Amino acid sequence: MRTIIKYVLLDLIKNKTVLVYTFILAALSVSVLATGSNTSKGLLSLLNITLLFVPIISMLFATIYFFNSVEFIELLLAQPIKRKTMLLAEYSGVAFALSIAYLIGVGIPVCLFSYDLASLTLILSGLFLTLIFSALALVIFVLFKDKTKGIGAAIITALFFTLLFDGLLLSFIFSFSDYPIDQPLLGLISLNPVDLARILVLLKLDVAVMMGYSGALFKKFMGSATGSIYTIFCMSFWVIIPLLMSAKVFKRKDL
Amino acid sequence: MITIEHLTKSYRKFKALDNINLSFERGQAISLLGPNGSGKTTLIKSILGLVIPESGTIKIGGKEIKKDWAYRSQIGYMPQIGRYPENMTIGQVIKMLKEIRKDCTRFDEELIELYNIPAYQNKTMRSLSGGTRQKVSACLAFLFSPEVFIMDEPTAGLDPVASEILKEKIAKECANGKLILITSHVLSDLDEIASHVVYLQDGKLKFYNTIDELKFLTGEDKLNKVIASIMKNEQPKKLITV
Amino acid sequence: MKNIIAIIFLGWAISAKAEVIKVVATPNGIHNAVRKAHNGDTLLIKKGFYKEHDITIDKRLTVIGENFPVIDASNKYQALIVTADSAVIQGIQVQNIGNTSIIDMAGIRIVNAKAVVIKNNKLIDNTFGVYLQNATRCYVANNTIHSNHKDELNGGNGIHAWHCDDLLIQDNDISGHRDGIYFEFVTNSHIISNRSYENVRYGLHFMFSHSDTYTQNIFKDNGAGVAVMYSKHVVMYNNSFLHNWGDASYGLLLKEISDSRIEHNNFIRNTVGIHMESTTHVDVKQNLFQDNGWAMRVQASCSGSNVIGNNFIGNSFDVATNGNMVMNVFDHNYWDKYDGYDLNKNNIGDVPYYPVSVYSVITEKIPSTMILYRSLLTDVMEQVEKVLPTLIPDKLRDDYPLMKKAKL
Numbered sequence: 001m002r003t004i005i006k007y008v009l010l011d012l013i014k015n016k017t018v019l020v021y022t023f024i025l026a027a028l029s030v031s032v033l034a035t036g037s038n039t040s041k042g043l044l045s046l047l048n049i050t051l052l053f054v055p056i057i058s059m060l061f062a063t064i065y066f067f068n069s070v071e072f073i074e075l076l077l078a079q080p081i082k083r084k085t086m087l088l089a090e091y092s093g094v095a096f097a098l099s100i101a102y103l104i105g106v107g108i109p110v111c112l113f114s115y116d117l118a119s120l121t122l123i124l125s126g127l128f129l130t131l132i133f134s135a136l137a138l139v140i141f142v143l144f145k146d147k148t149k150g151i152g153a154a155i156i157t158a159l160f161f162t163l164l165f166d167g168l169l170l171s172f173i174f175s176f177s178d179y180p181i182d183q184p185l186l187g188l189i190s191l192n193p194v195d196l197a198r199i200l201v202l203l204k205l206d207v208a209v210m211m212g213y214s215g216a217l218f219k220k221f222m223g224s225a226t227g228s229i230y231t232i233f234c235m236s237f238w239v240i241i242p243l244l245m246s247a248k249v250f251k252r253k254d255l
Numbered sequence: 256m257i258t259i260e261h262l263t264k265s266y267r268k269f270k271a272l273d274n275i276n277l278s279f280e281r282g283q284a285i286s287l288l289g290p291n292g293s294g295k296t297t298l299i300k301s302i303l304g305l306v307i308p309e310s311g312t313i314k315i316g317g318k319e320i321k322k323d324w325a326y327r328s329q330i331g332y333m334p335q336i337g338r339y340p341e342n343m344t345i346g347q348v349i350k351m352l353k354e355i356r357k358d359c360t361r362f363d364e365e366l367i368e369l370y371n372i373p374a375y376q377n378k379t380m381r382s383l384s385g386g387t388r389q390k391v392s393a394c395l396a397f398l399f400s401p402e403v404f405i406m407d408e409p410t411a412g413l414d415p416v417a418s419e420i421l422k423e424k425i426a427k428e429c430a431n432g433k434l435i436l437i438t439s440h441v442l443s444d445l446d447e448i449a450s451h452v453v454y455l456q457d458g459k460l461k462f463y464n465t466i467d468e469l470k471f472l473t474g475e476d477k478l479n480k481v482i483a484s485i486m487k488n489e490q491p492k493k494l495i496t497v
Numbered sequence: 498m499k500n501i502i503a504i505i506f507l508g509w510a511i512s513a514k515a516e517v518i519k520v521v522a523t524p525n526g527i528h529n530a531v532r533k534a535h536n537g538d539t540l541l542i543k544k545g546f547y548k549e550h551d552i553t554i555d556k557r558l559t560v561i562g563e564n565f566p567v568i569d570a571s572n573k574y575q576a577l578i579v580t581a582d583s584a585v586i587q588g589i590q591v592q593n594i595g596n597t598s599i600i601d602m603a604g605i606r607i608v609n610a611k612a613v614v615i616k617n618n619k620l621i622d623n624t625f626g627v628y629l630q631n632a633t634r635c636y637v638a639n640n641t642i643h644s645n646h647k648d649e650l651n652g653g654n655g656i657h658a659w660h661c662d663d664l665l666i667q668d669n670d671i672s673g674h675r676d677g678i679y680f681e682f683v684t685n686s687h688i689i690s691n692r693s694y695e696n697v698r699y700g701l702h703f704m705f706s707h708s709d710t711y712t713q714n715i716f717k718d719n720g721a722g723v724a725v726m727y728s729k730h731v732v733m734y735n736n737s738f739l740h741n742w743g744d745a746s747y748g749l750l751l752k753e754i755s756d757s758r759i760e761h762n763n764f765i766r767n768t769v770g771i772h773m774e775s776t777t778h779v780d781v782k783q784n785l786f787q788d789n790g791w792a793m794r795v796q797a798s799c800s801g802s803n804v805i806g807n808n809f810i811g812n813s814f815d816v817a818t819n820g821n822m823v824m825n826v827f828d829h830n831y832w833d834k835y836d837g838y839d840l841n842k843n844n845i846g847d848v849p850y851y852p853v854s855v856y857s858v859i860t861e862k863i864p865s866t867m868i869l870y871r872s873l874l875t876d877v878m879e880q881v882e883k884v885l886p887t888l889i890p891d892k893l894r895d896d897y898p899l900m901k902k903a904k905l
Contacts, residue, residue, distance in 0.1 A: 003354040007340070007347060014342035014379075040788070040811035041833050044871065052873060071338035075395070078303045078332035078405075079355055080325050166874040170866065177863040185868055198872055206870065209790030209813035211742045212768045213864040254266075255305040 001089045004076065008093025012065075018101050021057055025049075025105025039114035040205070046106060047122055047201050051194055054102065054129040056158045062094045062137030063154040067147040074255050084247045087138070091243065095134040102126050118204040121228075125197035128235045132193045133158065135242035142249040165192045186221060186230075193238045200231045256281050256403065256434045257302065262311035264297055265458075271297040273458040275311070279436070281402075284429045284448045287438040288482060289455035295438040296335070298455065299405050302436070303332055315403070328358055331399060335407040337392035339380040345391055346376035349398070356399050363400040366393055369420050385412045393421055397428070404428065404435045411439075422448055449478065454485070517541055527552050527568070534558055536581075542566045542589065550574030554584050562588035565619060570594045570604075576623075579607045585614040594623035601653055603628030604642075607635060615640060625653035626674065634663045644673040652697055654679040658686070666691060676702040677719065684708055692717075699724045700741075703731070711736060722747040722767060731757040740766045747772045748789065754779055761905055764789055770812070773799045782806050783905045791817050791857070800824035806903045809833060809852070813870075816852035816893065817861060823892040827852060831899040839900045850898040853889045855882035 012018050028049055033042040069090065076086055106126055110119045136157055144150035169188060173181065189195045203210070221227045262275040272294045279285055287295045300306040302313055304320060304327065312319055315326050339348055349372075353362065367373070370390045380388065389412045396404060404425070410418040426448045429435050437449070452469060454461040462485075466478065475481045515537035520530045522545030530540050536557040544564040551574050554560065558581070566589060570576045573595040577586060591604035603625035607613050609632075616638045620626040626642035629635055642655040655671035657679045658664060664686035671677040677693030677700045680686070688711035693700035700716035703709070703725040710732040716723050722741035725731060731754060738748030748767035749759070755777040762784045764770035770789040771781065775798040783806045786792035792812040793804070797820030808831045809815050815832060829845075834854075837846040856875050860867045869875055882889060 003351060007343065007351040010347060011340035011342045047871065048873070048876060068338070069340065071334060071336055072340060074305055075332065075334055075337070075339075075392075076355070077305055078327060078330065078334075079352065080328040080358070081355065082324050163873055166869055166872045170869055170874060173863060173865050173869075177865065181865055185865055189868055195869075195872065199868070202871055206790065206813040208742060208766055208768050208788065209870075210867065211746070212744055212790045213860070213867055252307055254264075254307060255300065 001085050001092075004081075004086065004089035005093045005096065008090060009097055012093065012097035015097070017061055018097055021061070021098075022101040022105045025053070025102065026109060029106050029109035033109055033113040040118075043110070043114060043118060043122060043205070046110065047125075047198070047205075050106065050122065050126045050129065051198055052162060054126050055133045055162055055194055056155075058098050058130045058133035059137050059154045059158040060151065061098065062134040063140055063150055064147075065094055066090065066137060066141035067150055070255065077255065083250055087142075087247055087250045088243065091134060091138050091246075094137075095131050098130045098134060099127050102130055118201065121201050121204045124232075125200045128200075128232075128239070129193060129197050132235065132238045132242070135239050135246070138246040139242045139249075142246045142253055161192050161194045166195065169195075190234045193235060196231050196235050196238070200228060200235075203227050203231070256316060258312075258314040258317075259298075259302075260312050260314075262298075262301060262313065263309050264294075264301060264306060265309060270458045272301070272308070275455075275460050277453065277460065277463060279434055279451075281434050282429060282432045283450050284425065284435040285437065285451045285453055286449035286478075287436060287453050287455070289461075292457075293455040294458040295455055296407060297458075299407060299436060299438060303327065303330065303405060328356070328399070329402040331396035331401040331404045333392045333396035333404070333406040333409050335411070337388040339388065339391070341379065341381040343380050344377050345372060345380070345383070348380065348391065349376075349395070352395055352398065359399040361400060363397050364394075366397050366420070366424055369424070370394060370417065386414055386417065389413050390417055393424075397424065402433055404433060404437075406435070406437045408439055409437060452478075452482075454482070515539065519543060521545060522547055522566070525549060531556070531558065550576055552577050554579045554586070555581050557581050557583045559585040560587070560589065561585075562590070562618075564588075565590040567592060570602075570623075572596070575602045575604070575606060577605045579605065579610055579613050581613075582611040583613065584610065585616075587614070587617045590619040590621060591623065592619075592621040594625070596624045596651055596653075601625050601628060601657070603653070603657070606630065607632045610635070612636075614638075619643075620655075623653070624651075625657050626655045626671070627657070629656070629658040629661050629664065632658070632661045632664065635661070636665050636667075637669065638665070638667040640669045642669060642671045642674065654702070655693070655696065658683045661686065665689070669693075672696060676700075677716070678702070680704065680706040680709065682706060687711070689713055691715075694718050696720065701725075703728060707731070710734075715739065716741070716748075719746075721745055722750060722769075724750040724752070725754055725757075726750070726752040727754075729755045729757065733758065733762060734760045735762065737763040737765070738767060738770070739763070742766075742768050744768070750774075751776050751779065758782070759784060763787070764792065769794050772796075773802065775799065777801050779803075780805070783903065784808075785810070785905055786815075787811055790814065794818070795825060796820075797822050802826070803828075805829050806899075807831070808902050808905065810902070814854055814857040817857045818853060818890060818893060819861070821890045821892070823890055825893075827893065827895045829897045829899060829903070830895055831902045832895065835898045835900075837898065844900045846898040846900055849894040849896045851883070851886065851889055851891065851894045853893055855879055855888050858888045 029046060032045045107123045137154060140150050140153045257279040259275055259277040262272050264272040289295050297306055301308050320326050372394060409421060425435055449466055451465050453463045469481045473481045473484045475484055517539045518530050518534055520526050520540055520542045527547055527549050531552060534556060539559040542562045545566050547566060547568045549568060550570040568576045568591050570593050572593045575594055576591045586605060594604050595602045604620040604623040605615055606628040608630045611633045613635045615627055618640045620640060620642045622644050627637055637656060652675035654676040655674040656666055659681050661683045662685055667689045669691045671693045672695045674696050675698050677696040679702045681704045683706040686709045690713045692715045694717040696719045698720050700719035701723045705727050707728055708730040713735045715737045717739040719741055741748055747769045748764040749771045752774045758780045760782045764786045766788045768790045770786045770792040772794045774796045778801045781804045786809045788811045791814045792809050794817045802825040804827045806829050810833045832850050835846055835850045837848040839846055855878055
C-alpha cells in the first residue's frame with residue numbers, strides 16, 4: 001500500500017493541475033492576508049475561498065484522476081494486490097497530494113501572517129474538506145463506468161453541497177421557524193460536510209455572537225467543546241463512510 | 256493449469272460470456288480469437304479477477320480464485336492499452352512494480368534489455384509513443400517470470416522489430432513450459448507461436464482445437480486462412496473437442 | 498480627592514503623638530484593645546488568628562495589621578464595623594463573614610462615617626466585602642476582595658456603596674462576588690484602576706448614581722458584564738471590558754443613562770460590546786470594539802447619542818437595532834468590514850457604510866438561521882442587500898467611514 005501511495009504522490013507532485021491549484025491558493029492567501037492590516041477579515045475571506053474552492057477542485061480533480069488511472073489500476077490489480085488496498089492507496093495518494101497543496105497554499109501563509117486557534121481551525125476544516133471530497137470522488141469513480149458521466153456527477157455533487165443544500169436548509173428554517181427546530185437543524189447540518197467545516201471555524205471565530213442567542217441547545221452546542229468535537233466527529237464520518245462504501249462497491253466492480 | 260467451468264457473465268442484458276468450459280495446460284500457447292465484442296477480453300479479465308463472474312468457477316493450479324488474490328503472482332498480464340500515470344518515468348514504473356512484488360526475487364529483464372528500455376528510463380510516460388508504452392507493458396508482464404502469461408492484443412501498436420522480439424520471447428517462455436494466453440485479431444502474427452486456438456463468438460465458445468487439428472480439418476496452411484474458412488463455412492460444431 | 502489625602506496626612510500626624518497599642522491573639526484581644534484606646538491611637542495587630550466578630554470601631558483609630566493578622570467571623574457574624582470618622586484600617590485579613598437574609602453582613606462595614614480609609618486589606622470568603630453606608634469622602638484602595646459564592650442569591654457584593662458621596666475606590670482586586678462593585682445613590686465618586694473579574698453577576702453595577710467617573714478599570718469574565726443604569730453625568734474612560742459571554746451578558750449595559758461619556762475604552766470579546774437602552778445624549782467616542790459578537794446594540798429608544806471615531810474590528814456584527822428610527826449619529830468610525838473606496842484620498846470613504854448587516858436582522862427574527870452564518874449563501878444575501886437595501890434600516894449609516902484605523 002505504501003509503495004502505491006508513494007508513487008501516486010510522485011506522479012501528482014509533478015502534476016500541473018496540482019501545482020496551479022497550490023499556486024492559486026497561495027496567491028489568494030497571501031494577497032488576502034498581507035494587504036489587509038486586519039487578519040480576522042483576511043481569515044474570513046480565506047474561509048470563503050476554502051468553502052468554495054476546496055470542495056469543487058478536490059472533487060473534480062480526484063474524479064478525473066481516478067478515471068484517468070483506470071488502466072493503471074487494472075494493471076496493478078493484475079498483480080497480487082487486494083482490491084481494497086489498491087483503492088485506498090490510490091485514494092490516499094490523491095487526498096494526500098491535495099492536502100499538501102492546501103497546506104502549502106493556505107496553511108503556510110496563514111501560519112506566517114496570523115497564527116492562532118481560529119487559523120488552525122480553518123486549516124483543519126480545509127484539510128477535512130479535501131479528504132471528504134476526494135472520498136466522494138472515489139464513490140463516484142466506483143459507481144460510474146463512464147468518465148463523462150462521472151465528471152457530471154462530481155460537478156453536481158460539489159454544487160449541491162456548496163450552494164444548493166444551504167438554500168434548501170434556509171427555506172426549511174424559514175418555513176418552520178415557529179417550531180423548535182434547533183435539534184433537527186443540528187442533524188441536518190451534519191449531512192453537509194461544507195456546513196460542518198464552516199461551523200467548525202465559526203465556533204472559533206464567532207462564539208461571542210453564538211452565545212447571544214438564547215436557544216439552549218445552540219448555546220450548549222456552540223458554546224462548549226461539544227460543538228467542535230461533534231463537528232470533527234461528523235466530518236471524520238464523512239471521510240470514513242464514503243471510503244468504506246467505495247471499497248465495498250469496488251470489490252464487486254468489473255473493470 | 257487453468258480450468259474454467261460454466262463461466263457466465265453478463266452486463267445488464269448483454270451476455271458477454273455464456274457457460275464457458277475450458278482447460279489449459281502448461282506449455283500451451285493459446286490464441287484467443289473472435290470478433291469484437293465476442294467476450295475475449297471479458298474472459299481474460301475474469302481469469303485475472305478484474306471481472307467478477309456471475310456463475311461458474313475458475314481454478315488456477317487446482318485452486319479456485321474467487322476469494323484469493325495471491326494467485327495473481329503466477330500471472331504476467333499485458334493489457335491492450337497501456338496507460339500509466341502521466342508524470343511517472345519508465346524507471347519509476349518498473350521500480351514501483353518491483354517494490355510491489357516484494358515476493359519476487361528473480362527478475363526476468365531480458366526484454367527490458369532487448370528493447371533498450373534503460374536508455375529512456377527517465378522519460379515520463381506522457382512523452383512516450385503508444386508503441387513504447389506497449390514495450391513497457393510487455394516488459395512488465397515478463398518481469399516477474401510468472402507461470403502464466405495473459406496478453407491482450409500484444410503486438411498491436413508495436414513496430415515489426417519489436418513485435419518480432421516479443422514473439423521470440425513468447426515462444427521461448429512457451430518452450431520453458433509456461434502457459435500463454437493471447438488475444439489477437441491480427442492472426443498472422445501468431446501463426447508461429449500458437450499451439451491451440453479458442454474461438455469465441457457472442458459470448459459462446461465456438462471451438463477449442465490445436466492448430467494442427469484445424470489445419471488438417473480445413474486443409475489450409477496459414478492460420479488466418481484456417482479461421483477465414485471456418486467462418487465462411489459456419490461449421491464449427493464438429494470441431495469442438497471440449 | 499485632595500481633601501481625602503489631606504485628612505489621611507492629618508490623621509497620621511495626630512496619631513504620631515498618640516499611643517500605639519499592640520494586640521496579640523488572645524480571646525477578645527481586639528475588642529479589649531478598642532475599648533481601651535482613645536481617639537488618635539494606633540492599634541498594631543500582630544500576626545495571628547483572631548476569632549472575633551462585630552468589632553465596632555467607634556473612635557478615630559488607626560488599625561494596622563502586621564503580616565495580615567486574620568479576623569475570622571466563623572461564618573456567622575460581621576467582623577469590623579466603622580462608625581467613627583477618619584478611622585484607618587489597613588493590612589488585615591478578614592474572612593468567613595456570616596450570611597443571613599435579614600441583614601447584609603460585611604467584612605468591613607462603614608456606617609455614617611466620613612474620611613475612613615480602608616487599604617491593603619484582604620477580604621476573603623465574605624458575603625459582602627467592604628460595605629459603605631452613608632459614607633462620605635472614604636478611600637478604599639489596594640484591597641484584595643475574593644469570595645467563592647457561586648450563586649447570585651446568597652452572595653453579596655465585593656464593594657457595596659449605598660447613599661454615599663465623594664468616594665475613591667482605587668486599585669482593588671475583586672472577584673467571585675455577586676457584583677464586583679455596587680453603587681446605589683452614590684454621587685461624585687471615582688472608581689479607578691480596579692480589577693473586577695469572575696463575579697457572578699456584574700463586574701460593576703451602578704444605579705441612580707450621578708456624576709461619577711470610572712477610569713482605567715478592567716472588567717473581565719463577569720457573568721453579565723457591567724451594568725450602568727438610571728444615572729446621569731457618568732464618565733467612563735480608559736476601561737477594558739473583556740470576555741463577557743452569555744445570552745444576557747454585555748461588556749457594558751447602559752439603561753436610562755443620560756449626558757454621559759464613554760471614551761477610550763476597550764470592548765474585546767464580549768457577546769455584546771455596548772448595549773444601549775433608553776439613553777439620551779451619550780457620547781461613544783474613540784473606543785475600540787474588537788472581536789465582539791455585536792459591537793453595539795442600540796435600541797430604538799436611544800436618542801441623541803454620538804458614536805464617533807471608534808474602531809470596529811473583527812466583530813461578528815457591528816451594530817444591531819430593533820427599529821427603523823435612527824436618532825443617533827454614527828460618523829467617522831473605522832469599520833473593518835467597509836469595502837468602499839476613497840478616490841480623493843482624504844482617508845474618508847466616498848460611499849456610506851451601513852453597520853447593520855442584513856444577516857443580523859434576519860438572525861434577530863429567526864435565531865436558528867445563525868447556523869448558516871458565513872456560508873456562501875448568506876454572503877450573497879449581504880451583497881444583494883448592499884446594492885438594494887430592503888431589510889436594514891438604511892438611515893443608520895456612517896457617511897464618513899474612515900479608511901484607516903482611528904488613533905485612539
